[in-house]
């Protein structure tokens with residue numbers, strides 16, 4: 001059995017965490033400062049990273065930012081460093097590490113080099129690593145945090161898609177706790193606390209359906225980058241916004257849930273819920289369905305991952321069901337959105353398929369945004385790469401990285417061998 005986020009794993013840091021939040025309940029700030037929770041944010045310049053900083057600014061009595069890391073936005077990272085005064089900063093983009101260094105405040109050290117995010121995780125014995133890099137790029141540092149037994153507040157779902165089995169087994173061995181930030185998984189995590197793992201019949205992930213929920217097949221074929229980036233309910237980074245339009249995001253989330261909560265693929269269903277109010281639910285064997293609801297604001301699941309098992313006031317706006325009037329639900333259309341079928345396929349097959357699926361999707365998502373392939377080519381090419389792959393079971397990290405590299409190359413090989421329509 002693998003470790004899972006749903007209460008099966010002891011939080012190594014739990015003796016210090018909830019108590020330290022007593023600072024919010026009126027402890028003298030000087031008493032609390034000694035025991036503040038130390039937090040690193042990987043991907044602090046992105047959409048989740050900035051929301052995490054907004055949450056932390058409300059909880060400043062209880063948390064201290066000790067490390068910030070980003071990909072390429074070095075000026076924004078410098079601004080954040082001057083405001084938050086972390087001990088360390090890391091930037092993936094080697095070309096701008098020197099420029100960043102000049103803008104850092106006194107006492108803030110730049111960690112440079114190719115593996116700077118991983119070395120940042122190693123540099124500080126922090127209480128929590130917020131993993132909010134986008135894509136496979138976040139895997140090495142996130143896995144390192146798990147290897148070191150840290151509490152990981154996980155937004156970056158791709159590492160679990162690529163290496164879910166390895167990450168969860170590692171967490172079980174090291175005592176690391178992985179707490180989901182993804183809103184659906186946060187909802188499932190909360191709902192699971194109402195019963196035992198063995199008494200769960202199925203989990204139901206909700207999906208907004210994205211901007212093309214009601215689009216015809218022809219409209220999907222001709223979808224432009226601009227229209228695909230126009231998400232109806234969530235404001236997010238560009239990669240996940242395109243993933244939401246193709247519903248690849250939900251496919252990734254099926255795989256994420258499979259590993260995080262240790263359920264079989266057949267126990268994970270998806271329902272379309274355009275309002276994005278009911279964030280997901282768990283159905284137990286007695287027929288009881290436990291759901292978590294709230295306005296669509298990522299600050300709520302981010303804060304819950306940080307303060308778990310306690311809850312504190314959050315700046316996200318409150319939900320009024322009477323103002324909303326109604327919530328709607330419908331079956332997803334796997335004909336127009338075959339990505340959902342692929343998500344279940346990969347969650348069933350496991351092994352190296354997650355790495356291949358994720359890598360092919362990442363490349364195709366990029367190619368679409370660059371106007372080099374059409375919208376439907378994203379899923380089409382990803383499926384072709386997946387079906388060409390010879391699966392390896394129980395892959396090592398090296399084998400997963402090889403599978404990822406192979407899939408990226410295979411997308412190019414397929415593009416070279418068959419004519420691909422460009423977007424308009």
Ligand code: NAD
Pocket residue numbers: 042043044045046047048049069070071072073092117132133134135137138155156157158181182183234235236237238239240298
């Ligand atoms: P984003 O594009 O807004 O931000 C990504 C962050 O990763 C930035 O800080 C960027 O600098 C950094 N980054 C990019 N490439 C990097 C690299 N090679 N090395 C190091 N850092 C790099 O993305 P986002 O929307 O904040 O999403 C982040 C993750 O959270 C994704 O995995 C996404 O699926 C997940 N997520 C996001 C949301 C949301 O509302 N945005 C919701 C649920 C889950």
Ligand code: MG
Pocket residue numbers: 182183184185253
């Ligand atoms: Mg989600």
